[in-house]
Amino acid sequence: MKVSVVQGILSANDQLAAQNRDQLDQLGICVVNVMASPGSGKTSLILRTLDQLAGRMRVAVIEGDIASTVDADKVATRGVPVVQINTGGQCHLDAPMLRNALAQLPLDQLDLIFVENVGNLICPVDFRLGEDVNVVIASVPEGDDKPYKYPGIFLAVDAVVINKVDLLPYVHFDVAAFRRLVTGMNPGLQILEVSCETGQGIAEWVAWIVEQREKRRRP
Amino acid sequence: MKVSVVQGILSANDQLAAQNRDQLDQLGICVVNVMASPGSGKTSLILRTLDQLAGRMRVAVIEGDIASTVDADKVATRGVPVVQINTGGQCHLDAPMLRNALAQLPLDQLDLIFVENVGNLICPVDFRLGEDVNVVIASVPEGDDKPYKYPGIFLAVDAVVINKVDLLPYVHFDVAAFRRLVTGMNPGLQILEVSCETGQGIAEWVAWIVEQREKRRRP
Numbered sequence: 068m069k070v071s072v073v074q075g076i077l078s079a080n081d082q083l084a085a086q087n088r089d090q091l092d093q094l095g096i097c098v099v100n101v102m103a104s105p106g107s108g109k110t111s112l113i114l115r116t117l118d119q120l121a122g123r124m125r126v127a128v129i130e131g132d133i134a135s136t137v138d139a140d141k142v143a144t145r146g147v148p149v150v151q152i153n154t155g156g157q158c159h160l161d162a163p164m165l166r167n168a169l170a171q172l173p174l175d176q177l178d179l180i181f182v183e184n185v186g187n188l189i190c191p192v193d194f195r196l197g198e199d200v201n202v203v204i205a206s207v208p209e210g211d212d213k214p215y216k217y218p219g220i221f222l223a224v225d226a227v228v229i230n231k232v233d234l235l236p237y238v239h240f241d242v243a244a245f246r247r248l249v250t251g252m253n254p255g256l257q258i259l260e261v262s263c264e265t266g267q268g269i270a271e272w273v274a275w276i277v278e279q280r281e282k283r284r285r286p
Numbered sequence: 287m288k289v290s291v292v293q294g295i296l297s298a299n300d301q302l303a304a305q306n307r308d309q310l311d312q313l314g315i316c317v318v319n320v321m322a323s324p325g326s327g328k329t330s331l332i333l334r335t336l337d338q339l340a341g342r343m344r345v346a347v348i349e350g351d352i353a354s355t356v357d358a359d360k361v362a363t364r365g366v367p368v369v370q371i372n373t374g375g376q377c378h379l380d381a382p383m384l385r386n387a388l389a390q391l392p393l394d395q396l397d398l399i400f401v402e403n404v405g406n407l408i409c410p411v412d413f414r415l416g417e418d419v420n421v422v423i424a425s426v427p428e429g430d431d432k433p434y435k436y437p438g439i440f441l442a443v444d445a446v447v448i449n450k451v452d453l454l455p456y457v458h459f460d461v462a463a464f465r466r467l468v469t470g471m472n473p474g475l476q477i478l479e480v481s482c483e484t485g486q487g488i489a490e491w492v493a494w495i496v497e498q499r500e501k502r503r504r505p
Binding site for chain 1: 323324325326351352353354356357375377404405406407408409425427428429431432434435436437438450452453456457
């Protein structure tokens with residue numbers, strides 16, 4: 068009885084995610100869902116990406132947080148459309164939240180939307196939004212053993228962005244071992260190494276994002 | 287209808303947490319629930335603490351993870367009793383899980399139990415275990431804005447441990463501003479600055495833990 072209720076909830080979310088997807092397909096908009104632990108650099112990566120894409124692509128951002136508009140305020144300085152979702156305690160975004168956020172964006176003037184999910188390596192994995200691309204950021208100071216402990220998210224994503232590589236000299240993080248581990252878990256995965264602090268690797272990341280947008284562009 | 291079901295679940299957990307607490311009270315064991323983001327140094331802090339308390343206090347550790355025994359394996363090297371809880375996907379520990387873990391420990395030979403919760407700043411806050419002391423670790427590379435975004439956990443804890451202070455020269459983290467922010471939110475909060483890498487501040491943290499154990503020792 069309990070199980071069937073849970074399945075009902077997931078299925079309602081999945082149905083609404085599919086509706087979001089249909090709407091975005093019709094408009095030709097690619098949605099990138101960025102997931103990670105708190106403080107791994109989700110907002111910083113989005114800000115760096117906005118700077119690179121300025122004038123090349125029409126981008127908007129949807130910021131998900133338990134509380135506050137700290138991240139949306141930062142994004143707003145870049146002059147792109149931004150919507151803050153405050154989940155009011157919920158540990159992940161879901162398809163109804165995305166639907167409400169989309170209603171506040173100028174969708175007919177967009178090519179790409181970044182969704183910054185709530186800082187959490189666990190719960191966001193289970194809730195589809197209607198996104199095209201799923202990305203997880205692995206922050207170097209968090210250590211290289213996260214895929215062992217949070218396998219679900221590394222199995223679910225299209226790309227892993229290793230961020231804060233400028234801190235590699237000061238922490239224990241074996242990039243080669245981490246690459247072997249996640250590639251073994253998810254062989255099709257794209258792995259990118261960046262520093263949002265120094266800008267290292269950002270051009271490669273942005274090229275990959277542009278490629279995803281081209282690949283998934285709707286007819 | 288939906289709300290009353292959720293209340294039912296929480297209440298069942300709270301009831302079992304109270305039972306855990308009664309059992310631990312009778313045995314005179316103090317339980318410290320350590321919460322934080324993934325990769326903030328929960329296991330490293332526990333290992334440092336075990337080294338300092340060796341021969342002074344009888345300590346056990348309960349490790350909570352979605353998957354793997356990586357952390358429990360590290361703790362086992364210290365020769366203390368350790369139980370790994372694999373939540374199988376659940377994003378937090380709960381009172382039934384603690385109850386099962388306690389049943390596997392030599393409770394009549396313990397003074398203190400560290401519980402390492404699942405790496406998550408959100409969900410663990412809502413589930414009491416039967417613990418005496420709640421601690422959150424704030425890792426310096428995560429940035430100093432986490433209390434704005436995850437207020438619940440900073441309101442719920444007895445202490446904030448600022449970890450990885452050895453990385454302060456390389457990242458943006460204003461310790462004074464962070465201290466003002468969390469003290470404003472939760473005035474009774476203990477704030478400790480440590481580096482599990484260099485050992486800085488560990489003695490003060492361990493002294494605080496010993497004090498909590500003394501203060502809460504049962505008759």
